[in-house]
Amino acid sequence: xxxxxxxxxSKAEKVTRFGCGALLGFIxxxxxxxxxSFDSIGCTVAVIIAAICTCGYLALKYGDEFWYSIFDRxx
Numbered sequence: 001x002x003x004x005x006x007x008x009x010s011k012a013e014k015v016t017r018f019g020c021g022a023l024l025g026f027i028x029x030x031x032x033x034x035x036x037s038f039d040s041i042g043c044t045v046a047v048i049i050a051a052i053c054t055c056g057y058l059a060l061k062y063g064d065e066f067w068y069s070i071f072d073r074x075x
Contacts, residue, residue: 014060021059021066025052 009017029051038044059066 009063017063018056018060022052022056024059024070025055028055 026048029048032047032051033044038047062069
């Protein structure tokens with residue numbers, strides 16, 4: 001076992017990480033849809049679902065590093 005290995009993440013924390021990332025993805029997906037004003041409802045839904053899944057997965061996988069990379073960009 002490596003000393004620098006992160007401890008196993010609990011199920012509740014995994015759900016929280018994915019949920020918060022998915023919320024960010026939903027907001028980001030809406031931003032993309034409004035900015036580029038897609039005509040097709042199918043394309044709109046696909047963009048929002050892709051953003052939700054992507055942000056949720058990244059938040060789940062990287063945890064705090066994901067959030068620091070987003071919000072500490074100006075430093």
